[in-house]
Amino acid sequence: QSVLTQPPSASGTPGQRVTISCSGSSSNIGSNYVYWYQQLPGTAPKLLIYRNNQRPSGVPDRFSGSKSGTSASLAISGLRSEDEADYYCAAWDDSLSGPVVFGGGTKLTVL
Amino acid sequence: QITLKESGPTLVKPTQTLTLTCTFSGFSLSTSGVGVGWIRQPPGKALEWLALIYWDDDKRYSPSLKSRLTITKDTSKNQVVLTMTNMDPVDTATYYCAHLMPDDYYFDYWGQGTLVTVSS
Numbered sequence: 001q002s003v004l005t006q007p008p009s010a011s012g013t014p015g016q017r018v019t020i021s022c023s024g025s026s027s028n029i030g031s032n033y034v035y036w037y038q039q040l041p042g043t044a045p046k047l048l049i050y051r052n053n054q055r056p057s058g059v060p061d062r063f064s065g066s067k068s069g070t071s072a073s074l075a076i077s078g079l080r081s082e083d084e085a086d087y088y089c090a091a092w093d094d095s096l097s098g099p100v101v102f103g104g105g106t107k108l109t110v111l
Numbered sequence: 112q113i114t115l116k117e118s119g120p121t122l123v124k125p126t127q128t129l130t131l132t133c134t135f136s137g138f139s140l141s142t143s144g145v146g147v148g149w150i151r152q153p154p155g156k157a158l159e160w161l162a163l164i165y166w167d168d169d170k171r172y173s174p175s176l177k178s179r180l181t182i183t184k185d186t187s188k189n190q191v192v193l194t195m196t197n198m199d200p201v202d203t204a205t206y207y208c209a210h211l212m213p214d215d216y217y218f219d220y221w222g223q224g225t226l227v228t229v230s231s
Contacts, residue, residue, distance in 0.1 A: 002157055035217040037158075044207055044221040045150075045158065056219070088158050092216040096174050100148065100160035100216070 003028065004089050004103035011109040017077040020106045022089030024070050028101055032092040034072040036065055039086040039105075048087070049074065076108075084110045113137035115147075115208050115222035122228050123198050129227060133191040133208030137220075140166055140186050144213030147191045149182065151204040152224075159204075163211065164191055200229045 005023040012018040022034065036049035047056055049065035052072065064075045072091075076083055089103040119131035131149070138145060149161040162182040163171040172180050181194045191208060205226045209218035 033216060037218075039158075044224050045218075046221070047217060047219050050212075050215070050217045050219075090158075090217070099171055100163065102150075102158045102160060105157045 002104035003093065003101035004091060006087075006089060006103040006106045008104065009107050009109065011111055012076075012079045013111045014079055014081065016079045017075060018079060018108065019076075020074045020087050020089075020108070022072045022074070022103050024072075024091060024101075025095075026070060027095035028070075028091040028093040029067065029072055030070040031094060034065065034067050035090045036063075036074045037088045037090065039088065041085070045088065079110055081110045084108055113210055113220040115210060115220060117206060117208050117222045117225040119206075119225060119227065121226060122230065124231050125199055125229060127198050129193075129195045129198050129202070131193045131195075131206055131208075131225065131227075133193070133222060135189050135191070135208075135210065138210060140164075140184050140189070140191070142166055142213070146211030146213075147184070148209050148211055148218060149191075149193045150207045150209060150218070151202075152207070153201075153204040156204075161195075161206075162193060165211075198229045203227065203229045 033051045037045040038048045039045045052067040053065040088105045093101045115135040146165045148163040164182045179196045205224040207224045208222045210220040212219045
């Protein structure tokens, strides 16, 4: 049981915009930054978004992050087949659960 | 550039102790703010953070696994070692080490991971 809650799956067709949600609590998302990782099949996770909405260099601007209260979202616009992957949210947690907590992951399928 | 690589046994027996080594390059664990963490992922399941060690030897552990984990560093060898006692088949997973962005809370570089199977 992950501390952060994500939908297990999401899907979209090429060119569409999809969003993936991440729900937490006041001790993690509510008081700290949210991070997003992309894990392509058979590979290690890769940082996608840091500090709620910042993209590391090399990450396309099709990927964007947002946060409101104790929830966060990852949006992918102009969906492409190579976006098919697992996506994980993460945050620092100030409670006994932490300090690092991950979501359960969302498998994105490009139809 | 920063690279990390995990090494250790691929197969351990139940009740044994697992020792994994993370060998890294491109940064020093004696630099202020730097940290290295361990994260694992059972087959087909989610990421689970295990432990963190900072440049000043501050150590943090997952509350649920704290009694079984020990993380240490050897700055001269650019290595971080994780030991996990009393291994069980449910500990079968790919174990990753990762570089923690200095003075921040995300892992910006990851090793390729090493699959550890627990079976008799």
